[in-house]
Amino acid sequence: MSDAACLEVQGITKRFGGLIANEDVSFTVNQGEILSIIGPNGAGKSTLFNCITGFYRPNAGRIFFRGKDITQYSAHKICKLGVARTFQVVQVISDMTVLENVMTGTYLRTYNRRDVREKAEEILRFTGLYEKRDTLGPDLTIADKKRLEVSMALGTQPTLLMLDEAMAGLTPVELREMMALIRKIRENGVTLIIVEHVMEAVMELSDRVVVINSGRKIVEGVPAEIVRNPEVIQAYLGDRYHA
Amino acid sequence: MGKFTPRQIALYVVVLVALIAFPLVVKGTFPTHVMIMFFMFAMMGVAWNLLGGYAAMFSFGQAAFFGIGAYTSTILLMNYHVNPWIGLVVGGILAALTGAAIGIPCSNLRGHYFAIASIAFAEIVRICFNNWKFVGAAEGLSLPLLPESLGNFMFHSTKVPYYYIMLAFLVLSIFICWYITVNRGGFYLRAIKESHELAKGMGISFVRYRLYAIMVSAFLTAMAGTFYAQYILYLDPESVLILPISVQVVLVAMLGGAGTIMGPVIGAVILIPLSEYTRVWLGTKGTGVDMMLYGVLIMLISAYQPKGVWGLLTAIGKRAK
Numbered sequence: 001m002s003d004a005a006c007l008e009v010q011g012i013t014k015r016f017g018g019l020i021a022n023e024d025v026s027f028t029v030n031q032g033e034i035l036s037i038i039g040p041n042g043a044g045k046s047t048l049f050n051c052i053t054g055f056y057r058p059n060a061g062r063i064f065f066r067g068k069d070i071t072q073y074s075a076h077k078i079c080k081l082g083v084a085r086t087f088q089v090v091q092v093i094s095d096m097t098v099l100e101n102v103m104t105g106t107y108l109r110t111y112n113r114r115d116v117r118e119k120a121e122e123i124l125r126f127t128g129l130y131e132k133r134d135t136l137g138p139d140l141t142i143a144d145k146k147r148l149e150v151s152m153a154l155g156t157q158p159t160l161l162m163l164d165e166a167m168a169g170l171t172p173v174e175l176r177e178m179m180a181l182i183r184k185i186r187e188n189g190v191t192l193i194i195v196e197h198v199m200e201a202v203m204e205l206s207d208r209v210v211v212i213n214s215g216r217k218i219v220e221g222v223p224a225e226i227v228r229n230p231e232v233i234q235a236y237l238g239d240r241y242h243a
Numbered sequence: 244m245g246k247f248t249p250r251q252i253a254l255y256v257v258v259l260v261a262l263i264a265f266p267l268v269v270k271g272t273f274p275t276h277v278m279i280m281f282f283m284f285a286m287m288g289v290a291w292n293l294l295g296g297y298a299a300m301f302s303f304g305q306a307a308f309f310g311i312g313a314y315t316s317t318i319l320l321m322n323y324h325v326n327p328w329i330g331l332v333v334g335g336i337l338a339a340l341t342g343a344a345i346g347i348p349c350s351n352l353r354g355h356y357f358a359i360a361s362i363a364f365a366e367i368v369r370i371c372f373n374n375w376k377f378v379g380a381a382e383g384l385s386l387p388l389l390p391e392s393l394g395n396f397m398f399h400s401t402k403v404p405y406y407y408i409m410l411a412f413l414v415l416s417i418f419i420c421w422y423i424t425v426n427r428g429g430f431y432l433r434a435i436k437e438s439h440e441l442a443k444g445m446g447i448s449f450v451r452y453r454l455y456a457i458m459v460s461a462f463l464t465a466m467a468g469t470f471y472a473q474y475i476l477y478l479d480p481e482s483v484l485i486l487p488i489s490v491q492v493v494l495v496a497m498l499g500g501a502g503t504i505m506g507p508v509i510g511a512v513i514l515i516p517l518s519e520y521t522r523v524w525l526g527t528k529g530t531g532v533d534m535m536l537y538g539v540l541i542m543l544i545s546a547y548q549p550k551g552v553w554g555l556l557t558a559i560g561k562r563a564k
Binding site: 053054055074075076077079080084085086087091092093094095096100103104105107108111113116152153155156 | 425426427430431433434437438440441442443444445446447448449502
């Protein structure tokens with residue numbers, strides 16, 4: 001394993017009864033890069049995401065985070081090690097304000113209430129939600145909710161941040177803002193894995209892209225290669241368009 | 244939350260001073276008894292709130308912890324001459340351990356399922372005690388009479404010392420729960436209440452924090468149990484382990500406002516005098532009337548003010564500003 005590897009996924013297989021959601025998926029995420037996982041609906045992206053974050057236990061294969069085997073770790077321990085995530089369906093704590101939501105994340109590594117608050121405020125300034133810190137979670141727009149979810153994840157001070165469709169359903173302006181935020185997070189030294197459907201964002205943001213189809217990795221490469229790859233085109237558009 | 248305005252602090256101080264002065268002004272035995280019962284159920288409501296209000300663990304089994312507290316100190320006193328104050332601590336620890344033992348297998352249960360499991364647990368405890376010779380089975384136990392003193396946790400000529408002890412217990416419980424809820428524990432419990440998935444994703448071990456909540460809640464409830472045994476001086480499963488006690492605790496918290504620190508106190512100040520006085524006014528003919536009144540109140544509250552009376556008061560308070 002190279003020193004630069006932040007995450008190494010080796011031969012992950014996940015079955016649900018007879019359904020094979022992931023089969024022998026392997027890839028490596030380097031320190032400081034943005035890696036996107038794309039693929040058609042039902043390809044197994046979210047399953048893979050859940051295996052890495054400890055929400056599912058893979059049937060076979062191993063996962064290393066900064067050289068440590070985390071395959072059998074429970075989700076909260078993986079987070080404690082420095083892997084934070086957001087959810088496909090936005091989850092915020094509904095009876096808490098924006099600030100309190102972020103504080104809940106910040107409490108992972110800080111105990112003193114005043115320090116927790118200060119750190120949470122700092123994160124909100126960073127993500128641009130500071131002005132809305134006293135708003136209740138559910139009263140936010142969908143774009144702000146997604147931003148809040150990212151802020152909550154940042155509260156846990158991750159080295160690897162995993163975003164599950166953080167850009168789905170945003171307006172073009174909101175999309176630009178979210179992309180800017182993701183770049184800013186990377187500039188702060190955080191490695192990112194993005195599961196995404198919004199191709200515009202994937203192509204612009206990613207250093208590398210992993211394409212999943214029917215549970216298997218079909219190709220991996222830089223964005224420019226991916227868009228020209230015949231297997232990718234086939235996976236997205238079907239056989240009829242295959243040259 | 245966490246910070247108080249000067250007006251709020253003033254209000255709490257005034258209420259506390261009034262409660263301290265109450266026995267000096269009102270001399271009757273019965274009003275004192277009603278106040279003691281009010282404090283006791285308020286304390287149990289505050290303890291329940293940590294589970295039901297903050298972590299969505301709707302326990303209908305608090306009577307088990309209450310009973311464990313009452314029986315532990317009593318058995319220790321009767322058989323081993325252990326001072327009731329030590330019995331109080333031992334009972335609390337035993338209840339907390341029992342809570343942990345029941346909490347681990349139930350750690351994945353949510354909502355109704357947790358409620359059902361907690362009822363089953365409390366009923367098992369009641370049936371065991373009902374048939375267990377060592378603890379007096381269904382006949383119950385009469386506490387040995389000790390000389391009246393604070394050290395012996397026993398008073399015969401007046402109820403007033405009990406009044407102050409229970410008031411102190413209530414204040415202590417409120418402080419403990421307030422401290423937990425404004426710090427990490429409270430944030431984590433609220434996250435767990437929202438969703439286990441979300442909590443796990445934020446690095447929260449929901450099994451561990453749920454256990455903490457159960458253990459603290461069980462300890463405080465057991466303290467109330469020991470108090471009750473020392474106060475009534477007689478103990479049987481029908482007086483400390485039955486489901487109506489658990490239900491009363493839940494009602495107190497829900498009516499007052501689940502998930503708020505002072506909610507259960509407000510709930511208790513409404514429900515307990517209501518129940519005690521209807522019992523006296525209507526005598527045995529009126530058995531159950533208090534429960535009917537509860538029913539009506541609970542329906543009104545859940546239909547019109549799900550946040551409880553406390554929610555109503557804070558809403559009025561905000562409008563007044």
